[in-house]
Amino acid sequence: MEDSAHPKRPVTVADVAKAAKVSKATAARVLGGYGVVSVQIKDQVMAAAAALEYRPNELARSMSTGRSGIIGVVVGDIENAFFSLAVRGISDAARLAGFNIIIANSGEQLDAERSAVDLLIGKRVDGLIVTPARCDRLDHLQHVRRAGVPLVLFDRAIPELDVDAVTGDDREAALTATRHLIGQGHRRLAYVSAMDAERGGLTDIALISNSAVRERVEGFVSALTEADLPNPLHSVRLGATDQHQTDAVMKRLLSEISPPTALLASDSLVGLRIFKSLQSLGLSIPQDVSMISFLDADWTSVTVPPITIVDQRVYELGKLAGERLVARIERTPLAVEHLRVTTSLVVRGSVATIGR
Amino acid sequence: MEDSAHPKRPVTVADVAKAAKVSKATAARVLGGYGVVSVQIKDQVMAAAAALEYRPNELARSMSTGRSGIIGVVVGDIENAFFSLAVRGISDAARLAGFNIIIANSGEQLDAERSAVDLLIGKRVDGLIVTPARCDRLDHLQHVRRAGVPLVLFDRAIPELDVDAVTGDDREAALTATRHLIGQGHRRLAYVSAMDAERGGLTDIALISNSAVRERVEGFVSALTEADLPNPLHSVRLGATDQHQTDAVMKRLLSEISPPTALLASDSLVGLRIFKSLQSLGLSIPQDVSMISFLDADWTSVTVPPITIVDQRVYELGKLAGERLVARIERTPLAVEHLRVTTSLVVRGSVATIGR
DNA sequence: TGATATAAAGAGACCGGTCTCACAACATAT
DNA sequence: ATATGTTGTGAGACCGGTCTCTTTATATCA
Numbered sequence: 001m002e003d004s005a006h007p008k009r010p011v012t013v014a015d016v017a018k019a020a021k022v023s024k025a026t027a028a029r030v031l032g033g034y035g036v037v038s039v040q041i042k043d044q045v046m047a048a049a050a051a052l053e054y055r056p057n058e059l060a061r062s063m064s065t066g067r068s069g070i071i072g073v074v075v076g077d078i079e080n081a082f083f084s085l086a087v088r089g090i091s092d093a094a095r096l097a098g099f100n101i102i103i104a105n106s107g108e109q110l111d112a113e114r115s116a117v118d119l120l121i122g123k124r125v126d127g128l129i130v131t132p133a134r135c136d137r138l139d140h141l142q143h144v145r146r147a148g149v150p151l152v153l154f155d156r157a158i159p160e161l162d163v164d165a166v167t168g169d170d171r172e173a174a175l176t177a178t179r180h181l182i183g184q185g186h187r188r189l190a191y192v193s194a195m196d197a198e199r200g201g202l203t204d205i206a207l208i209s210n211s212a213v214r215e216r217v218e219g220f221v222s223a224l225t226e227a228d229l230p231n232p233l234h235s236v237r238l239g240a241t242d243q244h245q246t247d248a249v250m251k252r253l254l255s256e257i258s259p260p261t262a263l264l265a266s267d268s269l270v271g272l273r274i275f276k277s278l279q280s281l282g283l284s285i286p287q288d289v290s291m292i293s294f295l296d297a298d299w300t301s302v303t304v305p306p307i308t309i310v311d312q313r314v315y316e317l318g319k320l321a322g323e324r325l326v327a328r329i330e331r332t333p334l335a336v337e338h339l340r341v342t343t344s345l346v347v348r349g350s351v352a353t354i355g356r
Numbered sequence: 357m358e359d360s361a362h363p364k365r366p367v368t369v370a371d372v373a374k375a376a377k378v379s380k381a382t383a384a385r386v387l388g389g390y391g392v393v394s395v396q397i398k399d400q401v402m403a404a405a406a407a408l409e410y411r412p413n414e415l416a417r418s419m420s421t422g423r424s425g426i427i428g429v430v431v432g433d434i435e436n437a438f439f440s441l442a443v444r445g446i447s448d449a450a451r452l453a454g455f456n457i458i459i460a461n462s463g464e465q466l467d468a469e470r471s472a473v474d475l476l477i478g479k480r481v482d483g484l485i486v487t488p489a490r491c492d493r494l495d496h497l498q499h500v501r502r503a504g505v506p507l508v509l510f511d512r513a514i515p516e517l518d519v520d521a522v523t524g525d526d527r528e529a530a531l532t533a534t535r536h537l538i539g540q541g542h543r544r545l546a547y548v549s550a551m552d553a554e555r556g557g558l559t560d561i562a563l564i565s566n567s568a569v570r571e572r573v574e575g576f577v578s579a580l581t582e583a584d585l586p587n588p589l590h591s592v593r594l595g596a597t598d599q600h601q602t603d604a605v606m607k608r609l610l611s612e613i614s615p616p617t618a619l620l621a622s623d624s625l626v627g628l629r630i631f632k633s634l635q636s637l638g639l640s641i642p643q644d645v646s647m648i649s650f651l652d653a654d655w656t657s658v659t660v661p662p663i664t665i666v667d668q669r670v671y672e673l674g675k676l677a678g679e680r681l682v683a684r685i686e687r688t689p690l691a692v693e694h695l696r697v698t699t700s701l702v703v704r705g706s707v708a709t710i711g712r
Numbered sequence: 713t714g715a716t717a718t719a720a721a722g723a724g725a726c727c728g729g730t731c732t733c734a735c736a737a738c739a740t741a742t
Numbered sequence: 743a744t745a746t747g748t749t750g751t752g753a754g755a756c757c758g759g760t761c762t763c764t765t766t767a768t769a770t771c772a
Contacts, residue, residue, distance in 0.1 A: 022722090025761085026721055026722070036721095053502070056758090057758050059480045059758080081437070084435055087459075100458065103458070105451075123426075146409070276657075301632075302632065303658050366728090368727090368729080379751065388731095415728080418757095
């Protein structure tokens with residue numbers, strides 16, 4: 001009933017040692033599970049620990065061992081299904097290896113990412129998985145490496161950084177998806193992304209600071225180019241950051257002289273917004289407009305028609321990143337690699353066949 | 357280019373102190389931002405710290421201050437949209453107050469939850485938000501309280517525990533939803549949950565160990581009872597744990613002599629499974645069967661028809677829990693409360709009007 | 713039986729911060 | 743000139759574990 005004795009002060013090894021009438025060192029050996037102790041003493045200490053409800057202070061433990069047993073994860077937005085599923089994969093891989101994860105949100109903002117990384121380093125995480133918001137600013141990530149903390153990039157790669165990265169085969173994926181659209185007879189396509197819009201549209205693909213987005217755009221443009229379709233860059237539309245903006249983008253897009261007959265959404269959030277936009281514009285899929293979205297999100301399989309998607313196998317992506325980081329932490333000798341998880345196109349009903 | 361000097365050993369206050377030619381105590385005062393130091397010395401130390409790229413060891417800091425700046429969160433399943441959105445709310449509230457969060461998954465398993473809680477306590481989190489898998493086993497949660505760590509229950513309450521809880525008004529919500537169904541003329545209803553099925557169906561509501569589920573069932577049953585509908589308990593179906601099981605549950609349910617004309621799904625995952633089941637059985641909503649789901653999940657607004665749902669305002673739920681915990685950590689004098697976030701029924705198109 | 717190996721337990725340094733206390737230097741009051 | 747106060751700095755204990763080194767007790771061998 002009453003919380004007598006120690007209303008707050010936590011029980012320490014010293015307390016247990018005193019209760020078990022042994023030295024602090026001996027108690028620590030038993031409780032820490034290292035060194036040698038006689039069975040008899042061990043039982044004594046265990047009994048005392050149980051009676052006192054001893055719980056080790058992991059902080060103190062980490063201090064002396066230098067390992068925290070924590071993996072830091074910096075994601076763009078946990079709320080996004082892509083990241084929450086990935087986190088699940090990372091978490092599973094981590095737990096399997098005896099690590100816990102601590103999550104920080106960057107909101108895709110560089111400065112938030114920077115301070116999150118700094119903080120996690122400060123917490124002495126054993127390793128870090130980061131989804132870099134931009135692939136051109138890498139001082140904070142270089143600092144991670146200099147601090148000797150294992151790092152794995154997730155979803156986006158930075159070749160200059162000489163560090164492991166786990167991503168999808170974004171270029172291939174976009175290429176395949178776009179070829180599919182072209183194969184179904186579409187000649188006027190558009191790629192829609194949530195990336196912040198630059199004034200005056202996209203001028204140079206190489207300027208896209210997010211490698212995943214860039215590769216997808218590259219794949220999309222390649223497919224257009226190989227099919228001799230005009231104005232590939234003009235077909236890339238940015239700024240679908242929320243429903244309102246997406247509605248605007250769509251309205252602009254569809255009121256052009258020769259509006260696209262097929263759309264490729266850069267992620268499932270954009271895909272959902274596009275879907276709603278089309279719905280509110282009274283356009284039907286795929287009769288009026290065809291679309292393909294990235295990510296096998298919940299909603300894509302229950303719409304009418306169900307949406308053709310690029311399956312990114314996000315759980316595997318996360319799991320792989322987790323496993324890779326664990327291997328690094330455990331100093332497994334491995335060459336620095338850019339691991340790509342193969343995606344696949346899941347054809348459902350959102351793409352119409354047009355032309356002859 | 358080369359990582360000279362300290363290839364691995366992190367820079368400490370002592371290092372900075374030596375470089376700045378002051379005592380460790382003085383350097384610590386500057387770097388820790390406490391006590392008094394002359395501007396001159398302060399600049400000296402700051403310069404040395406910058407040159408050496410000093411980063412404080414938060415672990416050591418936590419050791420002496422006794423505060424870690426971390427809030428522990430134990431959820432059922434991050435992959436679930438309900439939890440990932442809630443985590444976002446918690447995270448936002450935490451960050452605003454200068455806390456970070458560390459997430460652990462229980463998978464709704466009691467023992468996983470227990471060890472997660474133990475581990476987080478060990479990490480000396482400043483507070484804990486837990487979604488208890490069961491509301492009848494509370495020894496580990498009692499231990500949290502005895503350890504003096506502030507605790508807030510999320511989504512489920514345990515009155516016996518005398519601790520803050522933040523939940524939806526589940527009983528009301530289910531009552532309102534069910535009344536809506538009855539009001540539309542439905543007389544044969546079923547409530548479908550993912551809770552593990554007991555042999556021989558549900559016998560006693562009071563035995564449901566998850567308070568959120570129990571309250572919803574209570575609300576559902578109350579509505580049935582007040583409308584003089586028979587067999588309320590028989591109308592509660594458990595075991596919709598995955599698509600396969602849900603298909604089985606649905607098949608059984610719909611092949612009864614007088615099958616239900618309306619379904620209430622206990623959460624959005626179950627809702628989605630039910631939707632898919634009905635789809636694969638060739639039944640149309642709401643002509644053949646009406647349904648209402650909990651949670652305003654992505655998928656519910658893009659189906660045909662869009663799904664009538666109970667809006668749980670999960671982000672607010674999470675945010676409130678985060679804020680409450682922060683208040684506890686900061687020792688704001690507050691009575692122990694069970695905070696309920698009001699939900700609302702969002703009528704869309706998945707409920708048919710039948711009868712006269 | 714004495715010398716040596718071996719097992720078990722104790723003493724205390726250490727990790728990297730915080731923080732209390734002592735002390736020095738200088739300013740102001742008496 | 744001495745007492746008192748203020749401010750800035752240094753010395754060192756402390757947090758709660760781990761871990762090395764030393765000491766003591768017991769076993770093994772010649």
